[in-house]
Amino acid sequence: MVANKLAPVLDPEEWRIIIVDRDETHYYQPGFLFIPFDIYKPADVVKPKRNFIPRNVEVIMSDIEVIEPEANRVKLMRGNQVIQYDYLVIATGSQIKPDEISGMTESGWRKNIFDFYTLEGATALSRFLKFWPGGRLVLNIAEMPIKCPVAPLEFLFLADWFFHERELRDKVELVFTTPLSGAFTKPRAAGVLGDMLAEKGIHLEADFNIGEVDNSKQVIRSHDGREIAYDLLVTIPTNMGSDVIERSDMGDELNFVPTDKHTLQSSQYENIWIIGDAGNTPTSKAGSVAHFMLDVLIENMLRHMEGLEPLPKFDGHANCFIESGFEKGILIDFNYDVEPLPGKFPLPGVGPFSLLKESAVNHWGKMSFRWIYWNILLKGGEMPFESQMSMAGKWA
Amino acid sequence: MSAVLELVEFDAEGFMNDAKAWTPEIGEAIAATLGITLTNRHWVVINFARKEFTEKGEAPSLRRITKTTDVDTKEIYQLFPGGPAKVAAKIAGLSKPTGCI
Known part of the structure; x- marks a missing residue:
């Protein structure tokens, strides 16, 4: 870009x-989330980087x-x-560092312990889920910050939908352990998303700082001595530069x-x-x-x-579609100072996307984003809104 | 509540509004409300957290504390049960660590 x-x-x-x-290959990382649930195939998320590099730029691999x-x-x-x-x-x-957690990469790694932040992890998990008869699925966030902090929630919402579709939902227990005090980092969104977890029957274990994985007993232990049993552990390991x-x-x-x-x-x-x-x-x-x-x-x-001072114009703006399963999605828009608020985006009052609220349009926004990513964003193209966050169309 | 804390302002989550208004006595008093009696080992963490806050404008993460001081993860959980980085920041009079985004 x-x-x-x-x-x-x-x-x-x-x-x-x-x-x-x-790496000669560019990975569409937001797509990794969909691979375990067989919505995307690996081929959907990779393209050669040379397609995106302008002619007068030298590339050294x-x-x-x-x-x-x-x-x-x-x-x-x-x-x-x-x-x-x-x-x-x-x-x-940034990249995942599963070795940062004691026991994580021992006997169970990519057998009944998986990540989905790498193409290999997501693909291995997809194969595992194909014939999994059900049991206790624990999704663990090891440590903050992580890349794409909404992805773990999306994984759980999609898992809820996926097991419903396969008529296995009554055989699958979904547990979410996080070092945060709630479902998300920002209070207002944490409330909405926490309610959604509860509605979908997903148990939230908050303030859980993982200390070790004991795959011989199939439990994870927190530093304060809590134990959570799992049949299938999906982990977001420590993210590091x-x-x-x-x-x-x-x-x-x-x-x-x-x-x-x-x-x-x-x-x-x-x-x-x-x-x-x-x-x-x-x-x-x-x-x-x-x-x-x-x-x-x-x-x-x-x-x-040109010898001028840089301008302090970046406001921390983030904008995330959260896939919530059953062909619906949520959109959140926030920056350093303003947490995600309800409203319409990008056109105030019109949308078409609804903020901090489930809608089918948000889901289709998320699904069409892959095209926008490959065809506009990587080539440095413009989106039809400003880089700085706008308060128009939101209510506090 | 201890008399020392009477004039201290806290936010909704119990973090002090103004880190500059903190004194070691206030630290002791906040710790007491959390059921913690401060030892030398607690002070290693608290002093480090205050120094970091002064230099960088934010309270250090758990990883930063354990990597930079001689207090390891196991010990810090014993010293500050619950969420050590958060509890230590509270006692040190600092705003909530921004490690979580």
């Missing part, structure tokens, strides 16, 4: 744009050994190549890069900029956020190139 935005505006006589990436911000250079794994830079944009994202951030000593305790939350400039280096979930900005680690960051980041980089 950054390359697609910068390529047309930077003079190729003066600037070279180089993308370093370790390699892992990065280390970033040396003091020397303005990046050392690659491939051929020990060294790249000097004037500006660096970090988009190394990329290993290269740790190797480069540029991250916090979770390897997220300290970032100015309003300008998206590195807190330490003025020629380094961070987009998406690689940084420590206190907003959701979600794709919509990376999209809303894009325009602010590009404008601030261009300003910096």
